[in-house]
Amino acid sequence: MSKLSIRNVEKTFPGRNNTAPTRALEPTSLEVADNDFITILGPSGCGKSTLLRIVAGLETPSAGEVLLEGKAVSGPGPDRGMVFQSYTLFPWLTVRDNVCFGLRERGLPRAEQLAVADRFLAQVGLKGFENHHPAQLSGGMQQRTALARALANDPKMLLLDEPFGALDHQTRELMQELLLGIWEADRKTVMFVTHDIDEAIFMASRVVVMSARPGRIKCDIPIELPHPRSYKVKTTPEFAAYKERLTEEIRVETIKAVTMER
């Protein structure tokens, strides 16, 4: 049985003020196996974020259904941890209390909350920053905290919506290595949305390419690079071959998307 089944999910946003409704997602089906690291790659506006938000339960599909471990998803919940592109740490809470947030909502005793929070903060390399407020942290540190906050809930799946999109290139590469290291350690099922081809290949066990609006899955490419992967894999011929193929796939879609806008 798949960890996650996306079955004929489609999404149309209703038009506002007499404009035509927007078709964001064509009927889409996708099976995600346990321990998979799936990256969803596509040009902007291809509905990849919409698909992820439907899995998260933050959007309701116009048709179709999403099953997590065989149970239909009907709304957001702590079994699907999410990291957003925007910085969504609660600015009034310290780093530690941000990580405790989900545990507190679940009613875990405070001592246990703190133990879990400190473990995950150490895992993302933020030991010593527990009592900082988000505004005192760099963008990369904020997203690391957001990752720790999602992981602390021990979700069945991790959903990431271009979480490193706002970071500079160097920080972004370090974050990819950090996330990949965490995945290699406990193989939590991950769905990661990005428009960055290198990022998609480097971390994934499967890259799912989406077409320009309305979005649908164009191809599904298993990445057979060995684990553990270091950053050095990015300069290997195998990596370059994947990159060449995906660049072609994405380029066609981007050109389509650009000409549609005209």
Next chain:
Amino acid sequence: MSPLFTPLKPVAPALRTVLGISCFVLFFLGWGIATYGGFVKPLFLASPGDTLAAGIALFREFGFAEDIAVTVWRVFAGFVMAAALAVPLGILMGAFKPVEGFFEAFVSFARYLPASAFIPLLILWAGVGELQKILVIFIGSVFQLVIMVTVIVSGIRTDLVEAAYTLGAKRDGVVLRVLLPAAAPQIFEALRLVLGWAWTYVIVAELVGASRGIGHMIIDAQRFLDTGQMIFGIFVIGVIGLITDLLFRALNARLFPWAKGR
């Protein structure tokens, strides 16, 4: 163009203080020239010296401190009553759109009703005692505050709310532990603004049918054409306003250090 007058460019704190004081100095200078220079008759405008003398006499001979205490108490009581109703209602209206739908039209209508126009009615209903004065302030503040709090809560970033849902928060958790703390600094700021308006209502209330209070003193002084006392009374209101403003700001900075510079 002078570099000092570059749009949005901050000035040094010391220069800022000097500028702020200069405005006061210029004001008193203009006042002094107009009165001591004999350009305005003392009957219409007392000189700064006469005003100060009138003020000292007010405290020494007419128990002005008690008037101030009575007025401060009225403002405080009316304002606390308004806040106690408006803040929870505004939070409910901001968070739950059916509640907003029910109240919004009525509150928008009610906030245009001038509080001073209620004075004759309130005298009929509540007599000329304390309750009537307090109710004027209550009516003048409560509807404004409800609308402001509603707008603040409605404007809380939805991605923070979505993050809370994906961490397992339920409805009450989102309202109490996301919307409320996120809105708190701005609600505090709204209270500061509305308190300033409450001061203008109390004086109006005291101009009619009061036996104590700053407004009553000003009306009394008018009977004797004592412009010194009138001006001193108005000044005291300004000073009290300035002090409460500074207290609110200091308290805001202390309670919500994380919101600094937003």
